[in-house]
Amino acid sequence: MTLHTAIHKSFVLERVYPHAPARLFNAFKDPAKKARWFVGGEGFIVDGATWDFRVGGWERFKFRFGEKGPPMTNDTVFMEIVENQRIVFAYSMTIGGNPLSVSLTTVEFVAQDGGKKTLLRFSEHDTFLDGNDGLDSRREGTTGLLQSLANELEKFP
Amino acid sequence: MLQQSKLDSLFHALSDGTRRAMVERLITGPASVSELAEPFDVSLSAIVQHLQLLEECGLVKTAKEGRVRTVNLQPGALAAAEKWFQQHRERWERRLDRLGDLLDEEDEKETKPRRKS
Numbered sequence: 001m002t003l004h005t006a007i008h009k010s011f012v013l014e015r016v017y018p019h020a021p022a023r024l025f026n027a028f029k030d031p032a033k034k035a036r037w038f039v040g041g042e043g044f045i046v047d048g049a050t051w052d053f054r055v056g057g058w059e060r061f062k063f064r065f066g067e068k069g070p071p072m073t074n075d076t077v078f079m080e081i082v083e084n085q086r087i088v089f090a091y092s093m094t095i096g097g098n099p100l101s102v103s104l105t106t107v108e109f110v111a112q113d114g115g116k117k118t119l120l121r122f123s124e125h126d127t128f129l130d131g132n133d134g135l136d137s138r139r140e141g142t143t144g145l146l147q148s149l150a151n152e153l154e155k156f157p
Numbered sequence: 158m159l160q161q162s163k164l165d166s167l168f169h170a171l172s173d174g175t176r177r178a179m180v181e182r183l184i185t186g187p188a189s190v191s192e193l194a195e196p197f198d199v200s201l202s203a204i205v206q207h208l209q210l211l212e213e214c215g216l217v218k219t220a221k222e223g224r225v226r227t228v229n230l231q232p233g234a235l236a237a238a239e240k241w242f243q244q245h246r247e248r249w250e251r252r253l254d255r256l257g258d259l260l261d262e263e264d265e266k267e268t269k270p271r272r273k274s
Contacts, residue, residue: 019260024256037255124246
C-alpha cells in the first residue's frame with residue numbers, strides 16, 4: 001500500500017509600500033501589471049496564462065524553470081475580493097503532473113500614513129502533498145522535481 | 158555522478174511523503190527506529206530503507222546502543238530540510254519584491270518621463 005501524507009505549513013509576510021492601497025490592489029487586478037510581478041524571475045519560462053480576477057474566477061499558469069524543467073502549473077480561484085482592502089484565494093500547484101501543494105491565501109491592504117503608504121499583509125496556509133502513485137512509478141516525476149528544486153535553490157541560496 | 162548529486166540526493170530524500178514525515182518527527186527529537194516506524198502502515202524493512210536514504214544524504218545519523226538503534230536529525234540538514242517547506246514563502250517574497258519594483262518604476266516614469274524610456 002502506498003502511503004500518502006500531507007504536511008501543513010503556514011507563513012505570514014508583511015511589507016510596507018510607499019504607495020496607496022489602490023495602487024497595490026490594482027497590481028493584483030490588472031492582468032498587464034500582474035503579469036510583470038507574478039510570473040517572472042531568471043530562468044522562468046511561461047507556457048500559458050489566463051486571467052480572471054473576480055470571485056469564482058480561475059487564473060491558470062503553466063510554466064517551467066529552465067527549458068528542460070518539468071512542467072508546473074499554478075491554478076488560482078478567488079474566494080473573496082474587497083476592492084482596495086483584501087483578496088482571498090486558493091491555489092494548487094503541480095509539478096511534472098504530480099500534486100505539489102494546495103494553499104489558502106489572504107492578502108490584506110492596510111492604509112498607513114493617511115493613505116500614502118500601504119501595509120500589505122500576506123497570510124498563507126500550505127498543504128504539501130506527495131505524489132499520487134507508487135514510489136517507483138513516481139520516480140520520473142520526482143527526478144524532474146528535484147532538478148527544478150536544485151535549480152531554484154542554486155539561484156536563490 | 159552529477160555535480161549537484163548531493164543536492165539531488167537531499168531532495169530525492171525529501172521528495173517522499175513518508176521520509177518527510179520522518180524528518181518532521183525527528184525535528185522534535187531523537188527517536189528509535191521502531192518509534193519512527195510506529196505511525197506508518199508500512200513494514201519495518203521499508204522504514205529501514207527510508208532511513209538508509211535519509212542517512213546517505215546526511216539528513217540523519219543513526220547509532221546503535223545495545224538492541225536499540227537511535228536516529229538523530231543532523232543539525233545542518235535541518236536548514237536544508239526547512240528549505241523545502243520555504244519554497245512557497247520564498248516565491249511570494251520575490252513576487253512582492255517585484256511588485257514593489259513595478260510600482261516604484263511607474264512613479265519614476267511619472268516624475269522623470271525623459272530619463273526613463
